[in-house]
Amino acid sequence: MMEIKARGPYSFEETLRYMKRQDDCLYTVKNDAVYKAESFGGHKVLMKLTAGAEDSVQIEVLFNEGASSEDIRDYCIEWLDLGYDLESFYEFACGDQRLGRMVEKRHGYRMVGKVDITDAFLWAILGQQITMSFAYVLKRRVVEYCGHHLEYEGERFLLMPPAAEIAAIHSDVLREMQISRRKTEYIQDVMKGVDAGELSKARLETFEDYGEVLKYMTSYRGIGPWSANTVLMRTLKFRNAVPVGDAGIKNAIRLVDGMDAAPSRAYIDQVTDQWGEFGMYATLYMWETL
Incomplete structure (x- = not known):
């Protein structure tokens, strides 16, 4: 048993609240605990996460x-x-009329990331222009097809397959899963890039400049600004990343600003540019207004 204290405010209850809203096949939430299977250098592990002491x-x-x-x-x-250091974001957010209320309401809420970049890219491609619920269905089909799992006390916990294995799935099989032809091509190309090292986590972590890594990632077919920023937020932890073109951001700004119609791209850019180094967490908390 180990206990990990966060740097600044942290609420496991907020983590649970977020996870319960998802239908991610790579973790299970039950009885106020999170069960997560993972492989560390080929060594399978099953973790159970529960609330610890304060933060x-x-x-x-x-x-x-x-x-x-x-x-x-x-x-x-x-x-x-x-x-x-979540407190630094809170200091910024408390001076922002859009974010201040959500900081108080969701105090201690932190980004639940995707440590495995294969998971991050698969999700970023599957989630393009479809509902989140259906994207989760498609993800489960891919993961279950590959068959990596851990069994514990009669229960099956799925593991993320390696990029090479996903890239090798025949196009006809992915199409039978109801993945569009174009996304099938994107998945195969991007997964080959991850496996070859061109889009690996280690390669992308060598970039320090946000603009440079964004340009590099979007040079690959199937990775647009929204997909790239999703990976930059949840996996590479670029704190200034904002998912350009995200419907949630657009709807959140419209709601918070009391607008009758959807805001223009110029208006959205004006708002998000003000977030600067706090773009990632500003995005996370703006989504919560919905």
């Missing part, structure tokens, strides 16, 4: 094939963004 999360390792406690701890810190 903390408690991790119980239910099954472990040999992963180190340090790797598990580091994974959870990255996954739940526990190392981020």
Whole structure:
């Protein structure tokens, strides 16, 4: 059993609230606990996350094939963004008329990320121009098809397959899953890029400049500004990333600003440009207004 204290405010209840809204096949929420299977260098692990002391999360390792406690701890810190100085964002948000109310309402809410960039890219492509609920259905079909899992006390916990394995799925199989022809091509191309190292996490983490990494990622077919920013937010933790063209941001600004019609792109850019280094968390909290 280990307990991890966040840097600044953290609410496990807010993490649970977010996770319960999702239908992500890569974790399970039950009885106010989160169960997550992961592979660390081929060593399968099953974690159980529950609320810890103030601003903390408690991790119980239910099954472990040999992963180190340090790797598990580091994974959870990255996954739940526990190392981020959330107080600095709160200081900024309290001076912003759009964000101030949500900081109070969702105090301690942190970004639930996607540590595995294969997961992040798959989700970013599947989520393009369809409902979130159907995107989760499609993701489950891909993950279940590959068959990686961990069994514990009669229950099956799915594991994310490697990029090469997803890239190797025949186009006809992906089409039978109801994934469009174009997205099928995007998935295969991007997964090949991840496997080759061109779009690997290690490669993308070498970029320090947001504009440069955005330009590099969007040079690949199937990765537009929205998809790239989604990965930059949830996996690479570029704090100034904002998912350009996101319907949620547009609807949130319209709601908060009391607009009768959807805001223009210029108006949205004017708002989001003010967020600067806090763009990632401003986006996260604006989504909560919906």
